Amino acid sequence: MPRLPRDEVRRRLLAAAERVFAERGYADSKLEDIARTAGFTKGAVYSNFGSKQELFGAILSERSEAELADVMAGLDAGADVAALIEQAARTVAQRIIDDTERGRLGLEIAARAIRDEETGAVVAPMRRAQRASAGRAVREVTERAGITPPVDPELAGTILHCLTNGLAMEHLVDREGVDADTAERALRAVLGWLTEGVRK
Amino acid sequence: MPRLPRDEVRRRLLAAAERVFAERGYADSKLEDIARTAGFTKGAVYSNFGSKQELFGAILSERSEAELADVMAGLDAGADVAALIEQAARTVAQRIIDDTERGRLGLEIAARAIRDEETGAVVAPMRRAQRASAGRAVREVTERAGITPPVDPELAGTILHCLTNGLAMEHLVDREGVDADTAERALRAVLGWLTEGVRK
DNA sequence: GGTACTGAATACCCGTGGGTATGCAACTAT
């Protein structure tokens, strides 16, 4: 039986770890289970990663900051502001609701980042970049439409980012309480507010 | 040496557990440490609580849903809308920033609620009540001022609640990135928007 | 096709901490 290339083994282990960590949380994720999920044994894990923590850390690097970027990519560049908001709200809400795994892992990462210095050092700049990215998006859209947003774009980015994460967390905790419709309406309302400026 | 009343022992253990769980997270909190922090030994824990999980669960019941209530209580009932917003934004932002322990524990609870059914069953209704409470606050303020909010109060409650939690989480992950001033400006902006309706 | 090397599998070690059984001192009742 021909051996898989090392990179492929690594990839599979990371994918498995991502799922298992999301599902059970860091503490309850056993390296044995992660390995078996990927189709290997614990030996493969220690051959590719130095420790459990390192495996967890490696996942961070994989989670691209492209998160927002590919939401933006899904939008029609030509559409008018109202249509953009409609699309963005729907897309982000959808993500919150059906990509539960992402949300769970995100929460797990945040929870760990608070106590583990190393994790925090990676996560904090990542989050900052995401907020800035959201801020730029607001700036671009409002500038293009020639309107003045009610708050400066940077703050708007923070508001959007935190609201999105807050909604995601709330949905994870209370599935029915915060459903797709609620999330979408909330986002639409806030996006609408942020882009309903006085005409310049 | 006179013995402390049972209730006092329980109280001290809960207080200690709250601190330790917040500080180290559920998994890394040792019952031995919690007990010693309270000035007792593990025996006291098992005399008052059935298990580690039960101790953790007991903390939930103690965390009153009064959270928002006492923010509201701190506001001048007579003040006008603008002043109310100013006060509320400041108070909530302060809480987010300097009551780090509360935030940490809240995140820990949320993280656990996702996977532990029992915890989830307690937390979900609690959160629902908090959102509803925020919604009522918006309704009262706007009605009293005779203005129509841009979104219905219930949704406004959800937005405020999620934004607040999102800001708290963000601050925990990136202390300097989201500081008191940022949180306050974000809250003031959103509160301002929610209460700047058309005059009826 | 032999030799050296790489990397995953296997088996084992051992610290750790939740849980429990027993001891023993402080309150209660009669």
Place this chain on the structure above:
DNA sequence: ATAGTTGCATACCCACGGGTATTCAGTACC
């Protein structure tokens, strides 16, 4: 007083899982 009860302390057990030493199969290179 004193027997019974309550409730925390003490000592112990043991499952569990991260980490490691060793083995052994597949691969590369000459």
